[in-house]
Amino acid sequence: MSQVPTRQIRRLSRAQMIYWPEHFLPHINGSPVSYESLTLDLFMLGYFQLLEMSMSRSERKFRHLLCYEMFDRLGSHKWEVIRQFHKEVMEGIERGKQDWADGPVKDVPSVTVKIIEEPKVDKPPPREGHNEDSIKVEEEAARLASMPAWRRDMMKKKMDEERKQEQQAKQVKDMEEKTELERLRNLGYDETKLAPWQRQIILKKGDIAK
Numbered sequence: 001m002s003q004v005p006t007r008q009i010r011r012l013s014r015a016q017m018i019y020w021p022e023h024f025l026p027h028i029n030g031s032p033v034s035y036e037s038l039t040l041d042l043f044m045l046g047y048f049q050l051l052e053m054s055m056s057r058s059e060r061k062f063r064h065l066l067c068y069e070m071f072d073r074l075g076s077h078k079w080e081v082i083r084q085f086h087k088e089v090m091e092g093i094e095r096g097k098q099d100w101a102d103g104p105v106k107d108v109p110s111v112t113v114k115i116i117e118e119p120k121v122d123k124p125p126p127r128e129g130h131n132e133d134s135i136k137v138e139e140e141a142a143r144l145a146s147m148p149a150w151r152r153d154m155m156k157k158k159m160d161e162e163r164k165q166e167q168q169a170k171q172v173k174d175m176e177e178k179t180e181l182e183r184l185r186n187l188g189y190d191e192t193k194l195a196p197w198q199r200q201i202i203l204k205k206g207d208i209a210k
Contacts, residue, residue: 021046022038050063069085180203
């Protein structure tokens with residue numbers, strides 16, 4: 001999409017109105033872009049340009065918080081739901097039900113509840129023949145598929161690092177347990193006949209079996 005014409009920006013800067021992202025997108029065939037047609041990329045393109053406009057400190061803070069609330073939910077909700085969330089908040093501003101200085105957007109109960117009640121990805125029920133690890137992998141794949149590409153890459157890298165750390169921690173734990181069992185056997189004990197607390201006492205004191 002081409003750059004927004006300068007005259008369009010000048011006209012908006014002189015207008016007494018509440019800005020919406022589509023106001024800052026080039027017209028298509030002479031007509032403004034409709035809000036309902038905005039993809040995530042187009043929305044953010046207009047939103048970034050919107051934030052360049054002159055506005056009060058409270059409005060700028062509110063819009064930043066609103067953007068944060070939207071992105072915080074992108075991983076688990078449809079973009080259409082997130083877009084509707086933004087629309088309802090902004091309509092509340094236009095109708096006087098919400099003010100720029102009212103504080104965090106999450107204090108708007110009706111919209112927040114609606115977002116929570118419309119998740120995009122439901123956890124699939126456990127299926128026969130699927131162990132816990134395979135189910136976890138499927139859930140992660142579904143979660144990643146719901147994200148935009150740039151966020152998906154970030155989350156995938158983070159999950160890969162977490163998985164690697166979990167594997168390393170498990171290896172360390174397995175090695176420690178193996179070492180403890182060998183020590184117990186060397187001391188002459190049958191570990192299968194000992195409770196966990198008995199094992200710890202024996203290993204701590206280093207008792208020798210009689």
